[in-house]
Amino acid sequence: MARYLAITGGVGGAKLALGLTHLLGPDELSFVVNTGDDFEHLGLHVCPDLDTLMYTLGGVSNTDTGWGRAGETWQCLDTLAALGGESWFRLGDRDLAVHLQRSARLRAGATLSTVSAELFAAHGIAHRALPMSDQPVRTLVHCDIGTLAFQHYFVRERCAPRVSGFSFAGAERASPAPGVLEALGAPDLAGVIICPSNPFLSIDPILAVGGVRAALAACAAPVIAVSPIVAGAALKGPTAKIMAELSLPQSASAVAAHYAGLIDGFILDETDRALLPELASDTLRVTCAQSVMSTLDDRVNLAHTALEFLRAFQ
């Protein structure tokens, strides 16, 4: 059986992930998910990217806000704010249940992999989503006001500080979660898709986990990435702003360069077709697609393009 692996972070990645699940069954497709964004908040173990994927694949994501659950209520957070508690991180009442259950299971000694599998199953999701590691890895954002934990940068400070770099505390010592290296080394692996997530904040933490970058570079199957930068802007989130602050060109080309040595193919948005000639080379195939995913059809169509692109490497 041809198996595929998708590497994903937050909202953009989850959209393509949903499209892929419409084309590939649970035996054919697995996910490796960023946990560098995870943090302990109010004693709860919060996994934003795992939950974004879970809510998206489980059909309960809030498509208005682009994060959190549909039909969410805020009684707990409103009360917490009235008590003078920390309310900058928007924890909905239903979302809280996931964090309470995850935290309780982790305290009871279960691994993050096990707990994630339980939670995905409880959401009716048959596809396997592996956290990048069962050990804590924490993305740190080095910026003009100091070094911030990721959620402090991303949510509390709304990405306003100027970024000079990132580090992933614990990544080198961390082991990939059970199944990650096995998936990358599987003889029937037919392709790897790096989803259109933030390369610096969503994908790099995964690559930083001990052995993952090397395993991806050595992977026998073709590896492709979908650009999260379209026409010089990020569809969502701070990717373009960060690239500017890191003195990188705010372009899909810079994303492709960031993944040099790892990817065999790159998907540009149609609006960036002019970049194709300069990007394509003997070692990098490039194609264009409509990569802005507004509707479910958009998600499935992009997934279809990605799979066809991978299959053309055979």
Add this chain to the structure above:
Amino acid sequence: MARYLAITGGVGGAKLALGLTHLLGPDELSFVVNTGDDFEHLGLHVCPDLDTLMYTLGGVSNTDTGWGRAGETWQCLDTLAALGGESWFRLGDRDLAVHLQRSARLRAGATLSTVSAELFAAHGIAHRALPMSDQPVRTLVHCDIGTLAFQHYFVRERCAPRVSGFSFAGAERASPAPGVLEALGAPDLAGVIICPSNPFLSIDPILAVGGVRAALAACAAPVIAVSPIVAGAALKGPTAKIMAELSLPQSASAVAAHYAGLIDGFILDETDRALLPELASDTLRVTCAQSVMSTLDDRVNLAHTALEFLRAFQ
């Protein structure tokens, strides 16, 4: 200034406490509250009796259920149940905020006294409510199916098991919270009221904390108790059932006997007036009052009776 101290547990005690706050200002009245019911649940530090008093004095108690908050919602708990989590303890969305905030403050190193003062203040309560101790004391219920943590007996098992006794783990080693012994020894203490709470489950844990029983017995001011047993039945909760299982008469007289050596006065319900002659003695004054508190007027009237009763000792 004449100062009063009320010793209280759950719902019945909180009703009289509310009545007392209508007659005595924050400088005149303090509370000592049972924390033997406290427990760690889903990583949260839950203090049922402190919260019952806080919600009652703060005007947000749920008078329909007799526990929890008015206008409560259950999104988190319903979701937790759907995830296969522990849902036997009814944590409402707004109630959860209190537990999250308390737990966060305790983890940050604040004492339970400090955190309770903060939470009561946030609920607009000026009267001081002291937990019996800042150290953990845990009521254990010895019963036919083994020894149960209090909430497991009370909520999960709905008081169904047959009780043979109680113990208060940690009580002897625990110190009274700052202010408890000071209040009992204050030269201007004008009286102590043991509220109509369960003697075994709400008041005994307080008395078991190192030094409290002795300080109450040695207290220069008069000490009175209000019977939680009316006409041989408890108004709420398992008091009468427990007394039967402990082979005690299910009567107000047995409650008075339980407090022998500690109390100088005892308030019977009017319906138990026939017990007055046998109970009254050289060392125990007894009076009758309407002790069933259905309305706010009932609460204030009983509080008034208790204060007049105490003042008559002068």
